[in-house]
Amino acid sequence: MAVSISAVELHHALTDGHVVDGVLSYAAVFFSIWWAWMDFTWFATAFDTDDWFYRLLTIVQMGGVLVLAAGVHSAFAEATSAS
Secondary structure, three states: OHHHHHHHHHHHHHHOOOHHHHHHHHHHHHHHHHHHHHHHHHHHHHOOOOOHHHHHHHHHHHHHHHHHHHOHHHHHHHHHHHO
8 A cells, every 4th residue: 555655756756857756765665664563574484473462563564554654745846845
């Protein structure tokens, strides 16, 4: 979800002529999404105990991803309005 939102925001930035700001914002947002995903997959493969605490942490991480996805638009808006 966050990747598709950031791709749409990149498209809007490119069509508005904010090429450098759009690409830099996309790279920053995509890196944060990728880093969160890699941390989760590493944790899941290394410590997959499938107990109640692991499931609770997974739900907490899902909430963090939703917060990250909700902030994508504002990350692009701040970068393109600064130029």
